[in-house]
Amino acid sequence: MQQLSLLQILAVAAIPVLFAITLHEVAHGWVARRFGDRTAEMLGRLTINPLKHIDPIGTVVVPALALATTGFLFGWAKPVPVAMRNLRNPRRDMMFVAAAGPGANLVMALFWAFFTKLVAISGLEGMSAQFFLTMGQIGVFINVILAVFNMLPIPPLDGGRVLSGLLPPRASSRLDAIEPYGLIIVLAFIFFAWGYLRPVIASVTNFFMSIAGLG
Known part of the structure:
Protein backbone atom coordinates (compact mmCIF):
# COMPACT_ATOMS: atom_id res chain seq x y z
CA MET A 1 0.00 0.00 0.00
CA GLN A 2 1.32 3.44 -0.95
CA GLN A 3 2.58 5.76 1.74
CA LEU A 4 0.98 9.18 2.07
CA SER A 5 3.09 12.29 1.65
CA LEU A 6 3.44 14.80 4.48
CA LEU A 7 0.91 17.16 2.84
CA GLN A 8 -1.54 14.29 2.43
CA ILE A 9 -1.10 13.31 6.09
CA LEU A 10 -1.78 16.92 7.14
CA ALA A 11 -4.95 16.89 5.04
CA VAL A 12 -6.02 13.54 6.49
CA ALA A 13 -5.32 14.70 10.05
CA ALA A 14 -7.31 17.93 9.75
CA ILE A 15 -10.74 16.39 10.35
CA PRO A 16 -9.95 14.21 13.38
CA VAL A 17 -7.76 16.91 14.97
CA LEU A 18 -10.40 19.63 14.55
CA PHE A 19 -13.14 17.43 15.98
CA ALA A 20 -10.92 16.21 18.82
CA ILE A 21 -10.17 19.67 20.15
CA THR A 22 -13.58 21.17 19.25
CA LEU A 23 -15.72 18.51 20.91
CA HIS A 24 -13.37 18.50 23.90
CA GLU A 25 -14.25 22.15 24.51
CA VAL A 26 -17.95 21.74 23.70
CA ALA A 27 -18.16 18.94 26.27
CA HIS A 28 -16.86 21.30 28.96
CA GLY A 29 -19.49 23.90 28.07
CA TRP A 30 -22.32 21.40 27.76
CA VAL A 31 -21.69 19.87 31.19
CA ALA A 32 -21.26 23.34 32.71
CA ARG A 33 -24.70 24.26 31.37
CA ARG A 34 -26.16 21.10 32.91
CA PHE A 35 -24.82 22.25 36.27
CA GLY A 36 -26.13 25.80 35.98
CA ASP A 37 -23.52 27.86 34.10
CA ARG A 38 -24.73 29.12 30.71
CA THR A 39 -21.65 31.26 29.94
CA ALA A 40 -20.45 29.12 27.04
CA GLU A 41 -23.96 28.93 25.60
CA MET A 42 -24.44 32.70 25.75
CA LEU A 43 -21.11 33.22 23.97
CA GLY A 44 -22.09 30.84 21.17
CA ARG A 45 -19.50 28.22 22.10
CA LEU A 46 -21.86 25.22 22.37
CA THR A 47 -21.47 24.44 18.69
CA ILE A 48 -19.48 21.92 16.69
CA ASN A 49 -18.57 24.66 14.21
CA PRO A 50 -14.75 24.56 14.54
CA LEU A 51 -14.47 28.23 13.54
CA LYS A 52 -15.93 29.14 16.93
CA HIS A 53 -13.19 27.22 18.74
CA ILE A 54 -10.08 27.59 16.59
CA ASP A 55 -7.04 29.16 18.16
CA PRO A 56 -4.79 30.18 15.23
CA ILE A 57 -1.66 29.07 17.08
CA GLY A 58 -2.87 26.05 19.02
CA THR A 59 -5.25 24.66 16.39
CA VAL A 60 -3.33 25.37 13.19
CA VAL A 61 0.33 26.34 13.61
CA VAL A 62 1.38 24.08 16.51
CA PRO A 63 -0.18 20.83 15.16
CA ALA A 64 1.26 21.42 11.68
CA LEU A 65 4.75 22.21 12.98
CA ALA A 66 4.67 19.34 15.47
CA LEU A 67 3.68 16.82 12.82
CA ALA A 68 6.17 18.17 10.29
CA THR A 69 9.13 18.23 12.67
CA THR A 70 8.50 15.37 15.08
CA GLY A 71 5.74 13.22 13.59
CA PHE A 72 3.79 13.95 16.78
CA LEU A 73 0.36 15.62 16.74
CA PHE A 74 -0.53 18.07 19.48
CA GLY A 75 -2.70 21.15 19.73
CA TRP A 76 -5.49 22.96 21.54
CA ALA A 77 -8.55 25.11 20.97
CA LYS A 78 -9.74 28.30 22.65
CA PRO A 79 -10.84 27.28 26.15
CA VAL A 80 -14.59 27.37 26.71
CA PRO A 81 -15.30 29.92 29.48
CA VAL A 82 -16.84 28.52 32.65
CA ALA A 83 -18.03 30.80 35.47
CA MET A 84 -17.48 28.57 38.48
CA ARG A 85 -19.63 30.82 40.70
CA ASN A 86 -22.67 29.94 38.57
CA LEU A 87 -22.36 26.22 39.22
CA ARG A 88 -24.80 24.85 41.78
CA ASN A 89 -22.04 23.10 43.75
CA PRO A 90 -18.86 24.77 42.45
CA ARG A 91 -16.16 22.40 43.75
CA ARG A 92 -18.03 19.20 42.93
CA ASP A 93 -19.52 20.37 39.63
CA MET A 94 -16.20 21.72 38.36
CA MET A 95 -14.76 18.21 38.58
CA PHE A 96 -17.42 16.95 36.17
CA VAL A 97 -16.97 19.95 33.88
CA ALA A 98 -13.22 19.33 33.75
CA ALA A 99 -13.52 15.57 33.22
CA ALA A 100 -16.03 16.05 30.39
CA GLY A 101 -13.35 17.13 27.91
CA PRO A 102 -11.10 14.06 28.26
CA GLY A 103 -14.24 11.92 28.46
CA ALA A 104 -15.37 13.26 25.09
CA ASN A 105 -11.94 12.43 23.66
CA LEU A 106 -12.21 8.82 24.85
CA VAL A 107 -15.62 8.49 23.21
CA MET A 108 -14.16 9.88 19.98
CA ALA A 109 -11.20 7.50 20.21
CA LEU A 110 -13.68 4.62 20.32
CA PHE A 111 -15.56 6.05 17.33
CA TRP A 112 -12.39 6.36 15.25
CA ALA A 113 -11.31 2.83 16.20
CA PHE A 114 -14.55 1.41 14.80
CA PHE A 115 -14.24 3.73 11.79
CA THR A 116 -10.82 2.20 11.12
CA LYS A 117 -12.25 -1.29 11.44
CA LEU A 118 -15.03 -0.52 8.96
CA VAL A 119 -12.51 0.81 6.45
CA ALA A 120 -10.33 -2.28 6.93
CA ILE A 121 -13.21 -4.63 6.08
CA SER A 122 -14.85 -2.41 3.44
CA GLY A 123 -12.86 -3.70 0.50
CA LEU A 124 -11.36 -0.31 -0.30
CA GLU A 125 -7.94 -0.48 -1.92
CA GLY A 126 -5.06 1.77 -2.89
CA MET A 127 -4.84 5.41 -1.88
CA SER A 128 -8.49 5.62 -0.84
CA ALA A 129 -8.00 2.84 1.70
CA GLN A 130 -4.74 4.36 2.96
CA PHE A 131 -6.37 7.80 3.27
CA PHE A 132 -9.23 6.61 5.46
CA LEU A 133 -7.17 4.11 7.45
CA THR A 134 -4.70 6.85 8.30
CA MET A 135 -7.55 9.19 9.24
CA GLY A 136 -8.98 6.62 11.62
CA GLN A 137 -5.62 5.82 13.19
CA ILE A 138 -4.84 9.51 13.70
CA GLY A 139 -8.33 9.97 15.16
CA VAL A 140 -7.70 7.32 17.78
CA PHE A 141 -4.18 8.53 18.54
CA ILE A 142 -4.88 12.26 18.87
CA ASN A 143 -7.92 11.69 21.07
CA VAL A 144 -6.02 9.34 23.36
CA ILE A 145 -3.18 11.86 23.62
CA LEU A 146 -5.58 14.66 24.52
CA ALA A 147 -7.44 12.54 27.07
CA VAL A 148 -4.33 11.21 28.81
CA PHE A 149 -2.38 14.47 28.69
CA ASN A 150 -5.27 16.61 29.92
CA MET A 151 -5.82 14.33 32.90
CA LEU A 152 -2.37 15.06 34.28
CA PRO A 153 -2.98 16.50 37.78
CA ILE A 154 -1.44 19.88 36.95
CA PRO A 155 -3.53 23.08 36.97
CA PRO A 156 -4.83 24.40 34.62
CA LEU A 157 -5.12 21.00 32.88
CA ASP A 158 -8.39 19.16 33.42
CA GLY A 159 -6.75 16.63 35.71
CA GLY A 160 -5.60 19.46 37.95
CA ARG A 161 -9.16 20.73 38.29
CA VAL A 162 -10.46 17.23 39.04
CA LEU A 163 -7.79 16.74 41.72
CA SER A 164 -8.57 20.15 43.19
CA GLY A 165 -12.17 19.10 43.68
CA LEU A 166 -11.16 15.86 45.35
CA LEU A 167 -8.72 17.39 47.84
CA PRO A 168 -9.68 18.98 51.17
CA PRO A 169 -10.21 22.76 50.85
CA ARG A 170 -6.80 23.76 52.24
CA ALA A 171 -4.88 21.34 50.00
CA SER A 172 -7.10 22.34 47.08
CA SER A 173 -6.19 26.01 47.58
CA ARG A 174 -2.50 25.14 47.59
CA LEU A 175 -2.86 23.21 44.36
CA ALA A 212 -12.78 -2.59 17.59
CA GLY A 213 -11.16 -5.92 16.73
CA LEU A 214 -7.94 -4.47 15.35
CA GLY A 215 -4.55 -5.94 16.20
Whole structure:
Protein backbone atom coordinates (compact mmCIF):
# COMPACT_ATOMS: atom_id res chain seq x y z
CA MET A 1 0.00 0.00 0.00
CA GLN A 2 1.32 3.44 -0.95
CA GLN A 3 2.58 5.76 1.74
CA LEU A 4 0.98 9.18 2.07
CA SER A 5 3.09 12.29 1.65
CA LEU A 6 3.44 14.80 4.48
CA LEU A 7 0.91 17.16 2.84
CA GLN A 8 -1.54 14.29 2.43
CA ILE A 9 -1.10 13.31 6.09
CA LEU A 10 -1.78 16.92 7.14
CA ALA A 11 -4.95 16.89 5.04
CA VAL A 12 -6.02 13.54 6.49
CA ALA A 13 -5.32 14.70 10.05
CA ALA A 14 -7.31 17.93 9.75
CA ILE A 15 -10.74 16.39 10.35
CA PRO A 16 -9.95 14.21 13.38
CA VAL A 17 -7.76 16.91 14.97
CA LEU A 18 -10.40 19.63 14.55
CA PHE A 19 -13.14 17.43 15.98
CA ALA A 20 -10.92 16.21 18.82
CA ILE A 21 -10.17 19.67 20.15
CA THR A 22 -13.58 21.17 19.25
CA LEU A 23 -15.72 18.51 20.91
CA HIS A 24 -13.37 18.50 23.90
CA GLU A 25 -14.25 22.15 24.51
CA VAL A 26 -17.95 21.74 23.70
CA ALA A 27 -18.16 18.94 26.27
CA HIS A 28 -16.86 21.30 28.96
CA GLY A 29 -19.49 23.90 28.07
CA TRP A 30 -22.32 21.40 27.76
CA VAL A 31 -21.69 19.87 31.19
CA ALA A 32 -21.26 23.34 32.71
CA ARG A 33 -24.70 24.26 31.37
CA ARG A 34 -26.16 21.10 32.91
CA PHE A 35 -24.82 22.25 36.27
CA GLY A 36 -26.13 25.80 35.98
CA ASP A 37 -23.52 27.86 34.10
CA ARG A 38 -24.73 29.12 30.71
CA THR A 39 -21.65 31.26 29.94
CA ALA A 40 -20.45 29.12 27.04
CA GLU A 41 -23.96 28.93 25.60
CA MET A 42 -24.44 32.70 25.75
CA LEU A 43 -21.11 33.22 23.97
CA GLY A 44 -22.09 30.84 21.17
CA ARG A 45 -19.50 28.22 22.10
CA LEU A 46 -21.86 25.22 22.37
CA THR A 47 -21.47 24.44 18.69
CA ILE A 48 -19.48 21.92 16.69
CA ASN A 49 -18.57 24.66 14.21
CA PRO A 50 -14.75 24.56 14.54
CA LEU A 51 -14.47 28.23 13.54
CA LYS A 52 -15.93 29.14 16.93
CA HIS A 53 -13.19 27.22 18.74
CA ILE A 54 -10.08 27.59 16.59
CA ASP A 55 -7.04 29.16 18.16
CA PRO A 56 -4.79 30.18 15.23
CA ILE A 57 -1.66 29.07 17.08
CA GLY A 58 -2.87 26.05 19.02
CA THR A 59 -5.25 24.66 16.39
CA VAL A 60 -3.33 25.37 13.19
CA VAL A 61 0.33 26.34 13.61
CA VAL A 62 1.38 24.08 16.51
CA PRO A 63 -0.18 20.83 15.16
CA ALA A 64 1.26 21.42 11.68
CA LEU A 65 4.75 22.21 12.98
CA ALA A 66 4.67 19.34 15.47
CA LEU A 67 3.68 16.82 12.82
CA ALA A 68 6.17 18.17 10.29
CA THR A 69 9.13 18.23 12.67
CA THR A 70 8.50 15.37 15.08
CA GLY A 71 5.74 13.22 13.59
CA PHE A 72 3.79 13.95 16.78
CA LEU A 73 0.36 15.62 16.74
CA PHE A 74 -0.53 18.07 19.48
CA GLY A 75 -2.70 21.15 19.73
CA TRP A 76 -5.49 22.96 21.54
CA ALA A 77 -8.55 25.11 20.97
CA LYS A 78 -9.74 28.30 22.65
CA PRO A 79 -10.84 27.28 26.15
CA VAL A 80 -14.59 27.37 26.71
CA PRO A 81 -15.30 29.92 29.48
CA VAL A 82 -16.84 28.52 32.65
CA ALA A 83 -18.03 30.80 35.47
CA MET A 84 -17.48 28.57 38.48
CA ARG A 85 -19.63 30.82 40.70
CA ASN A 86 -22.67 29.94 38.57
CA LEU A 87 -22.36 26.22 39.22
CA ARG A 88 -24.80 24.85 41.78
CA ASN A 89 -22.04 23.10 43.75
CA PRO A 90 -18.86 24.77 42.45
CA ARG A 91 -16.16 22.40 43.75
CA ARG A 92 -18.03 19.20 42.93
CA ASP A 93 -19.52 20.37 39.63
CA MET A 94 -16.20 21.72 38.36
CA MET A 95 -14.76 18.21 38.58
CA PHE A 96 -17.42 16.95 36.17
CA VAL A 97 -16.97 19.95 33.88
CA ALA A 98 -13.22 19.33 33.75
CA ALA A 99 -13.52 15.57 33.22
CA ALA A 100 -16.03 16.05 30.39
CA GLY A 101 -13.35 17.13 27.91
CA PRO A 102 -11.10 14.06 28.26
CA GLY A 103 -14.24 11.92 28.46
CA ALA A 104 -15.37 13.26 25.09
CA ASN A 105 -11.94 12.43 23.66
CA LEU A 106 -12.21 8.82 24.85
CA VAL A 107 -15.62 8.49 23.21
CA MET A 108 -14.16 9.88 19.98
CA ALA A 109 -11.20 7.50 20.21
CA LEU A 110 -13.68 4.62 20.32
CA PHE A 111 -15.56 6.05 17.33
CA TRP A 112 -12.39 6.36 15.25
CA ALA A 113 -11.31 2.83 16.20
CA PHE A 114 -14.55 1.41 14.80
CA PHE A 115 -14.24 3.73 11.79
CA THR A 116 -10.82 2.20 11.12
CA LYS A 117 -12.25 -1.29 11.44
CA LEU A 118 -15.03 -0.52 8.96
CA VAL A 119 -12.51 0.81 6.45
CA ALA A 120 -10.33 -2.28 6.93
CA ILE A 121 -13.21 -4.63 6.08
CA SER A 122 -14.85 -2.41 3.44
CA GLY A 123 -12.86 -3.70 0.50
CA LEU A 124 -11.36 -0.31 -0.30
CA GLU A 125 -7.94 -0.48 -1.92
CA GLY A 126 -5.06 1.77 -2.89
CA MET A 127 -4.84 5.41 -1.88
CA SER A 128 -8.49 5.62 -0.84
CA ALA A 129 -8.00 2.84 1.70
CA GLN A 130 -4.74 4.36 2.96
CA PHE A 131 -6.37 7.80 3.27
CA PHE A 132 -9.23 6.61 5.46
CA LEU A 133 -7.17 4.11 7.45
CA THR A 134 -4.70 6.85 8.30
CA MET A 135 -7.55 9.19 9.24
CA GLY A 136 -8.98 6.62 11.62
CA GLN A 137 -5.62 5.82 13.19
CA ILE A 138 -4.84 9.51 13.70
CA GLY A 139 -8.33 9.97 15.16
CA VAL A 140 -7.70 7.32 17.78
CA PHE A 141 -4.18 8.53 18.54
CA ILE A 142 -4.88 12.26 18.87
CA ASN A 143 -7.92 11.69 21.07
CA VAL A 144 -6.02 9.34 23.36
CA ILE A 145 -3.18 11.86 23.62
CA LEU A 146 -5.58 14.66 24.52
CA ALA A 147 -7.44 12.54 27.07
CA VAL A 148 -4.33 11.21 28.81
CA PHE A 149 -2.38 14.47 28.69
CA ASN A 150 -5.27 16.61 29.92
CA MET A 151 -5.82 14.33 32.90
CA LEU A 152 -2.37 15.06 34.28
CA PRO A 153 -2.98 16.50 37.78
CA ILE A 154 -1.44 19.88 36.95
CA PRO A 155 -3.53 23.08 36.97
CA PRO A 156 -4.83 24.40 34.62
CA LEU A 157 -5.12 21.00 32.88
CA ASP A 158 -8.39 19.16 33.42
CA GLY A 159 -6.75 16.63 35.71
CA GLY A 160 -5.60 19.46 37.95
CA ARG A 161 -9.16 20.73 38.29
CA VAL A 162 -10.46 17.23 39.04
CA LEU A 163 -7.79 16.74 41.72
CA SER A 164 -8.57 20.15 43.19
CA GLY A 165 -12.17 19.10 43.68
CA LEU A 166 -11.16 15.86 45.35
CA LEU A 167 -8.72 17.39 47.84
CA PRO A 168 -9.68 18.98 51.17
CA PRO A 169 -10.21 22.76 50.85
CA ARG A 170 -6.80 23.76 52.24
CA ALA A 171 -4.88 21.34 50.00
CA SER A 172 -7.10 22.34 47.08
CA SER A 173 -6.19 26.01 47.58
CA ARG A 174 -2.50 25.14 47.59
CA LEU A 175 -2.86 23.21 44.36
CA ASP A 176 -4.84 26.03 42.74
CA ALA A 177 -2.09 28.47 43.75
CA ILE A 178 0.34 26.88 41.28
CA GLU A 179 -1.96 27.52 38.32
CA PRO A 180 -0.11 30.71 37.24
CA TYR A 181 2.98 28.51 36.84
CA GLY A 182 1.06 25.60 35.32
CA LEU A 183 2.12 26.25 31.74
CA ILE A 184 5.79 26.24 32.74
CA ILE A 185 5.30 22.98 34.65
CA VAL A 186 3.48 21.41 31.70
CA LEU A 187 6.21 22.45 29.25
CA ALA A 188 8.87 21.11 31.61
CA PHE A 189 6.98 17.84 31.84
CA ILE A 190 6.78 17.54 28.05
CA PHE A 191 10.50 18.26 27.71
CA PHE A 192 11.81 16.05 30.52
CA ALA A 193 9.21 13.38 31.22
CA TRP A 194 7.13 12.83 28.09
CA GLY A 195 8.74 9.43 27.65
CA TYR A 196 6.99 8.20 30.80
CA LEU A 197 3.61 9.01 29.26
CA ARG A 198 4.25 7.29 25.93
CA PRO A 199 3.66 3.73 27.25
CA VAL A 200 0.37 4.86 28.77
CA ILE A 201 -0.74 6.43 25.49
CA ALA A 202 0.32 3.32 23.58
CA SER A 203 -1.56 1.03 25.99
CA VAL A 204 -4.77 3.08 25.84
CA THR A 205 -4.52 3.30 22.03
CA ASN A 206 -4.08 -0.46 21.77
CA PHE A 207 -7.02 -0.94 24.12
CA PHE A 208 -9.37 0.98 21.85
CA MET A 209 -8.04 -0.76 18.76
CA SER A 210 -8.60 -4.14 20.41
CA ILE A 211 -12.19 -3.23 21.29
CA ALA A 212 -12.78 -2.59 17.59
CA GLY A 213 -11.16 -5.92 16.73
CA LEU A 214 -7.94 -4.47 15.35
CA GLY A 215 -4.55 -5.94 16.20
